[in-house]
Amino acid sequence: xxxxxxxxLDIASLDDxxxxxxxRMARQIKSEPGRFRNLCSxxxxxxxxxxxxxxxxxxFEIAAKRLGMDVVNFTxxxxxxxxxxxxxxxxxxxxxxxxDIIVVRHPDDxxxxxxxxxxxxxxxxxNAGDGCHAHPSQAVLDALTLSEHFEDFSxxxxxxxxxxxxxxxxxxxxxxxxxxxxxxxxLAAPEPLRPGPETARGTIQFDDLDRAIEGVDVVMMxxxxxxxxxxxxxxxxxxxxxxxxxNAERLSRAAPGCRVMHPGPMNRGVxxxxxxxxGPQSLILEQVANGVFARMSILLSLLGGEMPARxxxxx
Amino acid sequence: xxxxxxxxLDIASLDDxxxxxxxRMARQIKSEPGRFRNLCSxxxxxxxxxxxxxxxxxxFEIAAKRLGMDVVNFTxxxxxxxxxxxxxxxxxxxxxxxxDIIVVRHPDDxxxxxxxxxxxxxxxxxNAGDGCHAHPSQAVLDALTLSEHFEDFSxxxxxxxxxxxxxxxxxxxxxxxxxxxxxxxxLAAPEPLRPGPETARGTIQFDDLDRAIEGVDVVMMxxxxxxxxxxxxxxxxxxxxxxxxxNAERLSRAAPGCRVMHPGPMNRGVxxxxxxxxGPQSLILEQVANGVFARMSILLSLLGGEMPARxxxxx
Amino acid sequence: xxxxxxxxLDIASLDDxxxxxxxRMARQIKSEPGRFRNLCSxxxxxxxxxxxxxxxxxxFEIAAKRLGMDVVNFTxxxxxxxxxxxxxxxxxxxxxxxxDIIVVRHPDDxxxxxxxxxxxxxxxxxNAGDGCHAHPSQAVLDALTLSEHFEDFSxxxxxxxxxxxxxxxxxxxxxxxxxxxxxxxxLAAPEPLRPGPETARGTIQFDDLDRAIEGVDVVMMxxxxxxxxxxxxxxxxxxxxxxxxxNAERLSRAAPGCRVMHPGPMNRGVxxxxxxxxGPQSLILEQVANGVFARMSILLSLLGGEMPARxxxxx
Numbered sequence: 001x002x003x004x005x006x007x008x009l010d011i012a013s014l015d016d017x018x019x020x021x022x023x024r025m026a027r028q029i030k031s032e033p034g035r036f037r038n039l040c041s042x043x044x045x046x047x048x049x050x051x052x053x054x055x056x057x058x059x060f061e062i063a064a065k066r067l068g069m070d071v072v073n074f075t076x077x078x079x080x081x082x083x084x085x086x087x088x089x090x091x092x093x094x095x096x097x098x099x100d101i102i103v104v105r106h107p108d109d110x111x112x113x114x115x116x117x118x119x120x121x122x123x124x125x126x127n128a129g130d131g132c133h134a135h136p137s138q139a140v141l142d143a144l145t146l147s148e149h150f151e152d153f154s155x156x157x158x159x160x161x162x163x164x165x166x167x168x169x170x171x172x173x174x175x176x177x178x179x180x181x182x183x184x185x186x187l188a189a190p191e192p193l194r195p196g197p198e199t200a201r202g203t204i205q206f207d208d209l210d211r212a213i214e215g216v217d218v219v220m221m222x223x224x225x226x227x228x229x230x231x232x233x234x235x236x237x238x239x240x241x242x243x244x245x246x247n248a249e250r251l252s253r254a255a256p257g258c259r260v261m262h263p264g265p266m267n268r269g270v271x272x273x274x275x276x277x278x279g280p281q282s283l284i285l286e287q288v289a290n291g292v293f294a295r296m297s298i299l300l301s302l303l304g305g306e307m308p309a310r311x312x313x314x315x
Numbered sequence: 316x317x318x319x320x321x322x323x324l325d326i327a328s329l330d331d332x333x334x335x336x337x338x339r340m341a342r343q344i345k346s347e348p349g350r351f352r353n354l355c356s357x358x359x360x361x362x363x364x365x366x367x368x369x370x371x372x373x374x375f376e377i378a379a380k381r382l383g384m385d386v387v388n389f390t391x392x393x394x395x396x397x398x399x400x401x402x403x404x405x406x407x408x409x410x411x412x413x414x415d416i417i418v419v420r421h422p423d424d425x426x427x428x429x430x431x432x433x434x435x436x437x438x439x440x441x442n443a444g445d446g447c448h449a450h451p452s453q454a455v456l457d458a459l460t461l462s463e464h465f466e467d468f469s470x471x472x473x474x475x476x477x478x479x480x481x482x483x484x485x486x487x488x489x490x491x492x493x494x495x496x497x498x499x500x501x502l503a504a505p506e507p508l509r510p511g512p513e514t515a516r517g518t519i520q521f522d523d524l525d526r527a528i529e530g531v532d533v534v535m536m537x538x539x540x541x542x543x544x545x546x547x548x549x550x551x552x553x554x555x556x557x558x559x560x561x562n563a564e565r566l567s568r569a570a571p572g573c574r575v576m577h578p579g580p581m582n583r584g585v586x587x588x589x590x591x592x593x594g595p596q597s598l599i600l601e602q603v604a605n606g607v608f609a610r611m612s613i614l615l616s617l618l619g620g621e622m623p624a625r626x627x628x629x630x
Numbered sequence: 631x632x633x634x635x636x637x638x639l640d641i642a643s644l645d646d647x648x649x650x651x652x653x654r655m656a657r658q659i660k661s662e663p664g665r666f667r668n669l670c671s672x673x674x675x676x677x678x679x680x681x682x683x684x685x686x687x688x689x690f691e692i693a694a695k696r697l698g699m700d701v702v703n704f705t706x707x708x709x710x711x712x713x714x715x716x717x718x719x720x721x722x723x724x725x726x727x728x729x730d731i732i733v734v735r736h737p738d739d740x741x742x743x744x745x746x747x748x749x750x751x752x753x754x755x756x757n758a759g760d761g762c763h764a765h766p767s768q769a770v771l772d773a774l775t776l777s778e779h780f781e782d783f784s785x786x787x788x789x790x791x792x793x794x795x796x797x798x799x800x801x802x803x804x805x806x807x808x809x810x811x812x813x814x815x816x817l818a819a820p821e822p823l824r825p826g827p828e829t830a831r832g833t834i835q836f837d838d839l840d841r842a843i844e845g846v847d848v849v850m851m852x853x854x855x856x857x858x859x860x861x862x863x864x865x866x867x868x869x870x871x872x873x874x875x876x877n878a879e880r881l882s883r884a885a886p887g888c889r890v891m892h893p894g895p896m897n898r899g900v901x902x903x904x905x906x907x908x909g910p911q912s913l914i915l916e917q918v919a920n921g922v923f924a925r926m927s928i929l930l931s932l933l934g935g936e937m938p939a940r941x942x943x944x945x
Contacts, residue, residue, distance in 0.1 A: 037357060042667060044692065052398065055408050058387055062359065062412050065385040070695040072688055083682065083857070085895035093685050093894060096918035097692050223398070264408060265400035288411035352672060367713065370723050373702055377674065377727050380700040538713070579723060580715035603726035 005301045007116040007125040010134035011175040018301075019143075019179055026144050026290070026297035036296060038068030040303055044099040047073045048091065049128070050081075050106045055264055055288055056128050056137070060103050063295035072099075091115045095123055101302055102126070109133040124302040132166045138263055139172035141294035143180060145287050146218065149259055153180045157255070159212050161188040162222030162244065162271050164195035169222065169263045171199045178202050188212035190244055192233070193224070209244055216254045220261040221246050221272045237270045247273040251281065259283050320616045322431040322440040325449035326490040333616075334458075334494055341459050341605070341612035351611060353383030355618055359414040362388045363406065364443070365396075365421045370579055370603060371443050371452070375418050378610035387414075406430045410438055416617055417441070424448040439617040447481045453578055454487035456609035458495060460602050461533065464574055468495045472570070474527050476503040477537030477559065477586050479510035484537065484578045486514045493517050503527035505559055507548070508539070524559055531569045535576040536561050536586045552585045562588040566596065574598050635931045637746040637755040640764035641805040648931075649773075649809055656774050656920070656927035666926060668698030670933055674729040677703045678721065679758070680711075680736045681857075685894055685918060686758050686767070690733050693925035702729070721745045725753055731932055732756070739763040754932040762796045768893055769802035771924035773810060775917050776848065779889055783810045787885070789842050791818040792852030792874065792901050794825035799852065799893045801829045808832050818842035820874055822863065823854070839874055846884045850891040851876050851902045867900045877903040881911065889913050 002021035011019070029036050045064040047057055057073070064071045074094065081090065087106065094102060102119075104112045105128040112127035112134075119125055129135045150156050158177060164170045164187055177185050178201075187195055188206040195205075206212035213219055224234065234240070241247075251258060260272075260282045268274050277284060317336035326334070344351050360379040362372055372388070379386045389409065396405065402421065409417060417434075419427045420443040427442030427449075434440055444450045465471050473492060479485045479502055492500050493516075502510055503521040510520075521527035528534055539549065549555070556562075566573060575587075575597045583589050592599060632651035641649070659666050675694040677687055687703070694701045704724065711720065717736065724732060732749075734742045735758040742757030742764075749755055759765045780786050788807060794800045794817055807815050808831075817825055818836040825835075836842035843849055854864065864870070871877075881888060890902075890912045898904050907914060 044695070046688075054389065054396075054400070054405060058361075058389070058409065058412060061387055062385075062414075065359070065387075070692075072691055072695075074684065074688070081684075083853070083895045084897050085684070086898070089894070089896060089898075090684060092915060093918050094688065096915040097688060097922050098919065099692075226398075264404070265398045266404060267399050268401070268404075285407060285411040288408050289413065292412050369704065369711075369715065369720060373676075373704070373724065373727060376702055377700075377729075380674070380702075541713075579719070580713045581719060582714050583716070583719075600722060600726040603723050604728065607727050 004304060005124070005298075007112075007119070008136050008298055008302065009113050009116060009125070009127045011136050011139050011172050011179065014136075016179060019176070022140055022294070022297050022301055023144055023147060025300060026140065026293045027147075029296045029300075030290070030293040033066070036067060036300070040064070040299065041068030043067075043069045043101070043303060045069050045071050045101045045103060045299065046094050046099045047071065048094065048102050048104045049074065050076045050087070051129065053105055053128070055291065056105065059288070059291040060126070060128065060137075060295050063292050063299055066292065067296055067299060069100075069299070087111065088115070088118070092118065095119060100124065101299060103128045105129045107131055126298065126302070129168055131168065132171070133168050134172045135168040136172050137291070137295055137298055138169050139176035140298060141287060141291040142173050142220070142261065142263070143176050144290045144294050145261070145283055148286075149283070150217065153177075153182050156182050156218065157184040157186070157216045158182055158218040158220065159186040159188060159216045160220045160222065161209055161212060161246070163193045163224045164189040164199065164222065165193040166225040167195070167222050170195060173220070174199055174203060186212050186216065209246075210250060210253060213250060213254050216258060218259045218261060219246060219251070219254060220263075222263065223265065223267045223271050237267075241270055241273075245269070245271055245273060246276050248275050248279070251276055257281065261287060263287065319619060320439070320613075322427075322434070323451050323613055323617065324428045324431055324440070324442045326451050326454050326487050326494065329451075331494060334491070337455055337609070337612050337616055338459055338462060340615060341455065341608045342462075344611045344615075345605070345608040348381070351382060351615070355379070355614065356383030358382075358384045358416070358618060360384050360386050360416045360418060360614065361409050361414045362386065363409065363417050363419045364389065365391045365402070366444065368420055368443070370606065371420065374603070374606040375441070375443060375452075375610050378607050378614055381607065382611055382614060384415075384614070402426065403430070403433070407433065410434060415439065416614060418443045420444045422446055441613065441617070444483055446483065447486070448483050449487045450483040451487050452606070452610055452613055453484050454491035455613060456602060456606040457488050457535070457576065457578070458491050459605045459609050460576070460598055463601075464598070465532065468492075468497050471497045471533065472499040472501070472531045473497055473533040473535065474501040474503060474531040475535045475537065476524055476527060476561070478508045478539045479504040479514065479537065480508040481540040482510070482537050485510060488535070489514055489518060501527050501531065524561075525565060525568060528565060528568050531573060533574045533576060534561060534566070534569060535578075537578065538580065538582045538586050552582070556585055556588075560584070560586055560588060561591050563590050563594070566591055572596065576602060578602065634934060635754070637742075637749075638766050638928055638932065639743045639746060639755070639757045641766050641769050641802050641809065644766075646809060649806070652770050652924070652927050652931055653774055653777060655930060656770065656923045657777075659926050659930075660920070660923040663696070666697060666930070670694070670929065671698035673697075673699045673731070673933060675699050675701050675731045675733060675929065676724050676729045677701065678724065678732050678734045679704065680706045680717070681759065683735055683758070685921065686735065689918070689921040690756070690758060690767075690925050693922050693929055696922065697926055697929060699730075699929070717741065718745070718748070722748065725749060730754065731929060733758045735759045737761055756928065756932070759798055761798065762801070763798050764802045765798040766802050767921070767925055767928055768799050769806035770928060771917060771921040772803050772850070772891065772893070773806050774920045774924050775891070775913055778916075779913070780847065783807075783812050786812050786848065787814040787816070787846045788812055788848040788850065789816040789818060789846040790850045790852065791839055791842060791876070793823045793854045794819040794829065794852065795823040796855040797825070797852050800825060803850070804829055804833060816842050816846065839876075840880060840883060843880060843884050846888060848889045848891060849876060849881070849884060850893075852893065853895065853897045853901050867897075871900055871903075875899070875901055875903060876906050878905050878909070881906055887911065891917060893917065
């Protein structure tokens with residue numbers, strides 16, 4: 001029985017039991033979704049999003065509704081942000097309305113942790129992406145997806161390639177892969193987009209995609225986060241694709257049947273070709289589908305200490 | 316028993332049984348709304364809207380909620396569209412989250428059909444307006460409204476007037492009226508806004524509203540869709556109203572008690588005077604009210620094959 | 631037993647029984663929230679917001695969902711407003727979809743009353759803020775909050791300070807305080823932001839915060855509503871804070887333990903210092919929390935005549 005989750009801020013704060021419990025419950029939900037319907041009825045989740053999002057916001061909203069929760073969506077546009085209210089005040093205001101969970105996306109590193117630090121007991125905060133720092137629910141869904149295709153992570157060679165410098169996904173995924181004992185984690189990025197030292201710890205780094213991809217079982221591509229660039233001298237989309245895009249020819253250098261992942265949104269023809277994105281080796285839509293189950297597991301775990309059915313559902 | 320609906324893309328794709336079944340069920344829902352509450356509980360509908368909308372989006376949302384469905388609203392603003400994601404990728408992403416129905420509005424002709432073509436089995440797509448092509452749920456609600464006022468469609472003379480060139484409503488309504496055997500369908504539009512040949516088939520065309528309106532039982536007015544004009548040389552609002560606006564004097568040329576319809580939103584003082592819009596012959600708000608019942612019928616029909624209560628509800 | 635509420639447009643339209651009944655039910659809901667869950671299931675509320683809002687819109691939405699209502703959110707952006715539709719037509723369109731309650735925020739004084747005047751019987755309109763006129767649900771939540779800290783309003787000395795000229799909150803709060811027999815109502819505002827004569831009736835006016843605050847039991851601070859200023863010659867934030875900001879030193883002139891209120895959103899360092907806003911005398915987050923209970927009471931009262939459980943819940 002894992003220690004209850006107070007908040008979900010990053011993967012590093014989870015102990016191994018909590019990680020395995022999240023993955024186990026996600027698989028259970030996926031296998032019997034009907035059993036979990038309305039388990040959290042009467043609970044309230046607020047989506048507090050200061051950045052654009054499709055898949056993450058919708059995935060949390062759908063996960064919550066599948067569990068019977070009420071959901072309210074805050075976006076910075078059309079809110080009191082336009083009247084000069086700070087993040088902290090908006091959060092405290094919403095928290096005073098007694099939601100059970102607030103899911104936060106914000107452009108600043110550490111935003112979710114800062115809010116969790118002031119949350120009253122009983123309120124859980126989920127980090128749905130904070131700047132370049134962490135995106136832990138993405139790491140849970142990616143691990144869930146990988147675990148359905150690879151039984152023994154110690155044999156797994158995985159490459160993450162693209163804009164690693166700005167990637168909270170990479171940071172959370174690398175931490176998750178380390179914790180699950182992945183055999184080999186490779187990172188490949190063009191010069192100005194190299195990962196920082198914390199992300200890079202325990203990985204093998206490459207500055208050339210063709211060499212990096214050789215023999216890997218999984219390659220995860222990342223888009224260039226133009227919204228986080230400032231003054232970087234980046235190549236054109238065509239030049240980037242030539243050097244750093246994943247196409248069928250390049251994919252053929254990986255291990256046979258190598259799986260392709262992408263957290264989305266994709267920029268087709270830039271970091272990935274359509275042929276690969278839509279090809280038989282792609283797990284991209286499985287990732288999205290698993291996102292709902294991963295987030296149902298996260299929400300249930302956060303609310304779980306107080307739910308009668310929980311010990312049963314985790315058996 | 317009508318053939319189950321896979322998607323609702325346009326009126327032309329429906330067979331006569333399906334059309335009559337949709338209208339019959341809408342009338343039944345309207346007469347006993349309580350019986351249908353929560354019939355689709357646990358089902359998920361996504362509104363995927365790439366154009367502004369009040370009545371259509373709200374009408375679908377309310378229809379779904381009246382049936383107990385969960386609803387999630389996607390608008391292009393604030394989504395991954397701003398990160399360069401294509402319509403097809405946004406759709407596939409949302410589809411992977413396992414909704415039962417996706418309702419799409421998009422400025423491109425054929426957008427909904429394109430999405431339906433890639434939808435996995437079990438997912439139903441509803442066209443809530445695609446460019447100048449079709450708006451089938453509007454045609455269902457208009458037919459429902461007409462059927463409450465006219466028993467015998469073969470005696471019905473109806474005029475549709477205004478910006479017919481850009482009007483997906485006209486195209487779907489004309490097809491619906493033909494299929495229901497309307498006695499006479501007249502179309503009237505100023506020169507640059509004439510309908511295309513597919514819309515015009517089986518209708519009588521006029522270039523003068525005063526002559527077109529003579530003796531009709533119903534007149535449906537359409538606003539000028541400024542958002543679809545490009546470089547057309549249009550008259551001022553005043554000039555347009557003088558030549559093409561429906562006012563009480565002009566309405567008096569129609570058959571006594573002639574009913575007035577408008578799919579909204581109205582530009583008062585342009586294509587219609589307030590006197591007429593708010594007058595006793597106006598069915599405009601009945602159309603809106605019927606929109607919810609028509610869409611409940613559409614949603615139920617799309618989900619129906621799998622619903623135990625359905626044979627009962629359609630008896 | 632109070633007379634049923636038709637609409638909630640302003641405090642002046644309520645009789646004393648209705649005011650006391652709203653407050654009594656809000657306290658009851660707060661003490662046993664579980665008893666009220668799903669009491670309004672199947673009912674529909676539409677939020678019709680033409681101005682930015684966080685706390686009011688969310689508070690109504692959460693209140694409605696706590697009662698089991700369905701909620702649909704209209705914001706002017708992305709709606710038919712962009713196609714030239716008037717407020718009245720948007721309202722009539724939404725009203726035709728048969729909601730039970732429409733909650734309206736609009737920049738024009740009297741907007742909600744204008745809509746209530748055309749609403750069909752059975753539809754209730756709630757004014758969630760109309761221009762500089764009224765914000766009655768704020769007055770209910772403020773009275774609820776005060777009543778938890780002060781038993782005898784006749785002994786209560788309260789100061790409202792800041793931008794009183796543009797403040798619908800002040801107008802509704804002053805009316806509410808008068809009706810509840812508050813001992814002394816003081817108003818303090820800089821020259822260009824003085825309240826109008828209707829707000830000022832029965833109050834004591836000051837043009838200096840230091841004198842106004844002397845000996846009061848409660849001080850309520852208001853932000854400058856920059857969105858309603860036009861061409862006023864206002865001081866800088868620093869100068870404003872020096873003359874009109876509430877800080878600890880100034881607060882020490884009030885009665886010992888003087889409570890601090892603010893309807894939010896706050897502009898910290900302008901009309902209020904963080905030391906005071908977050909200090910032990912602040913009721914600001916209690917106001918927000920009570921907002922949900924006050925609005926549940928309002929919604930229940932509006933729907934109450936038709937609800938079986940009501941006589942019980944009001945006992």
